[in-house]
Amino acid sequence: MKKGLFITFEGADGCGKTTQLNLLKDYLISKGFDVVITREPGGKGLGEKVREILLNYDGVVSDRCESFLFLADRAQNIDIIVNPAVEQGKIVLCDRHTDSTVAYQGYGRGLDITEINMLNNLATHNKKPDLTLVFDVDIETSMQRVGQNKDRMESAGKEFFNRVRNGYLELAKQEPQRIKVINSTKSIEEVFENVKEIINSYII
Ligand code: TMP
Numbered sequence: 001m002k003k004g005l006f007i008t009f010e011g012a013d014g015c016g017k018t019t020q021l022n023l024l025k026d027y028l029i030s031k032g033f034d035v036v037i038t039r040e041p042g043g044k045g046l047g048e049k050v051r052e053i054l055l056n057y058d059g060v061v062s063d064r065c066e067s068f069l070f071l072a073d074r075a076q077n078i079d080i081i082v083n084p085a086v087e088q089g090k091i092v093l094c095d096r097h098t099d100s101t102v103a104y105q106g107y108g109r110g111l112d113i114t115e116i117n118m119l120n121n122l123a124t125h126n127k128k129p130d131l132t133l134v135f136d137v138d139i140e141t142s143m144q145r146v147g148q149n150k151d152r153m154e155s156a157g158k159e160f161f162n163r164v165r166n167g168y169l170e171l172a173k174q175e176p177q178r179i180k181v182i183n184s185t186k187s188i189e190e191v192f193e194n195v196k197e198i199i200n201s202y203i204i
Contacts, residue, residue, distance in 0.1 A: 004086035005202060006127070008097040011135035012164050013154050014142030016184045016191060020135065021093050023192050024199065028091055033203070036085040039095035041073040043081050050076075055151040063109045067116065070101055074123040083127065091203075098124060099132060099171055099179070104153070107167025108160050128178065131202055133195065134168045135184035 009017040021037065028035045038044075041051035050073040054066065074097070085092050098120040106113040137145075139161045146154050172179040182194045 004089045005091045005131070006082060006086050006094065006129045007091065007199075007202075008094045008099065008129040008132045009135070010096060010099045010103070010132055010168060010179075011184065012103075012137070012139070012142050012161050012168070014145035015135040015137050016145070016188065017133070017135045018095055019188060020133070020184075020191060020195050021095050023188075024195055025093055027196065028093075028199075028203070031203070034088075034090040036081065036090050036092045037095070038077055038081045038092065040077055040097055040100065041070060042095075043073070043077045045080075047073050047076050047080075055153060057152065061152075063105060063111055066109070067101060067105045067111060067119070070105070071119050071123040074098070074101075074120070078124050078127060094129070097129060097132075099134070099168065102171060103164045103167035107170070108156065108164045130178075131198070132175075132179045133198065134172055134179055134181045135191070136165070136168065136181050137184045139165060141185055 009021045011017045018039075025035050025037055039051075040047070041054050042048050050069055054069050054073075077094070082092050082094065101116055101120055102113060105111045106116045139158055142161065143158070169181065172181045180198050182191060182198075184191050
């Protein structure tokens with residue numbers, strides 16, 4: 001593998017993606033790969049400040065304002081973290097990316113998906129992930145995993161999360177080459193076996 005890889009992890013809250021991302025990071029490092037992890041919203045520096053607003057601000061946030069904050073964070077993540085690392089041949093594992101905005105702000109909040117796609121392209125300069133893993137769980141399981149201590153996004157309700165989940169499944173149907181859906185109701189170990197099966201075909 002000469003050039004770097006950009007792999008994104010997606011799914012509704014409580015789907016287990018962050019646990020799998022960390023397992024994959026350790027696995028890839030043990031195989032000798034240079035790995036960078038990042039997340040949206042977040043990453044580092046300014047991105048973490050935007051995350052704090054998005055998840056914890058307790059006043060009114062319009063749906064469009066929410067979208068633009070996610071997109072601003074995305075531009076920063078792509079410019080400062082993702083692109084430089086991929087250009088150096090590293091494997092970047094990113095916890096959420098463009099598909100989150102389509103699933104949450106598009107399918108979840110009901111904003112226009114064509115517009116979101118345009119804005120996503122602006123924020124990323126048209127860079128696309130090489131691979132996206134969607135961790136799929138039923139809403140009951142994901143809500144149970146989230147627990148009682150919910151942030152602003154996690155408090156959006158069951159109907160919202162049903163739309164988000166269906167949004168991800170719809171996206172996977174539209175782009176089966178890039179987006180792989182993994183059944184994430186199974187044990188952490190079983191899910192990770194599926195992750196490895198998919199990843200191995202990219203890194204060998
Ligand atoms: P998490 O990645 O730690 O689960 O939290 C991020 C929250 O932000 C999660 O509820 C999904 C939400 N989100 C969006 O609504 N749109 C986005 O574009 C992104 C990146 C995240």
